[in-house]
Amino acid sequence: MHEFSIASNIVRTLISVAEEYDQQVVAATVAVGPMSMIVPDLLTSAYQALTEDTPLAGSELHIQQVPITAVCNECGAETEAYEPFVECSECGSLNLKIKSGYELQLISAELRESGEIMQKA
Numbered sequence: 477m478h479e480f481s482i483a484s485n486i487v488r489t490l491i492s493v494a495e496e497y498d499q500q501v502v503a504a505t506v507a508v509g510p511m512s513m514i515v516p517d518l519l520t521s522a523y524q525a526l527t528e529d530t531p532l533a534g535s536e537l538h539i540q541q542v543p544i545t546a547v548c549n550e551c552g553a554e555t556e557a558y559e560p561f562v563e564c565s566e567c568g569s570l571n572l573k574i575k576s577g578y579e580l581q582l583i584s585a586e587l588r589e590s591g592e593i594m595q596k597a
């Protein structure tokens with residue numbers, strides 16, 4: 477299960493962040509692009525299962541879905557999409573160059589007492 481190993485990486489990172497700041501993680505946000513092939517519901521349930529008996533128990537994982545951006549090789553138009561199958565919004569071509577959408581990145585962690593701390597994964 478793809479989501480499970482990704483969730484365990486996120487959990488590992490958050491535990492080390494919590495230790496570094498000596499605070500409790502309340503919530504974390506990950507940016508997920510459609511090309512990462514992540515199912516958000518599976519990622520959050522894997523996260524909950526993995527954090528059960530850890531210092532992260534009870535914390536929440538928020539998923540921020542980011543779009544694919546692609547440039548058409550035929551007409552040069554830029555298209556955004558939330559599905560991994562993109563066609564050009566201008567000419568309908570499937571000949572596109574994907575610029576982004578592979579994101580799978582921990583973008584922030586909310587720690588108790590200190591508010592929000594930006595934390596790159």
Ligand SMILES: [Zn+2]
Binds near residue numbers: 550551553564567
């Ligand atoms: Zn086009």
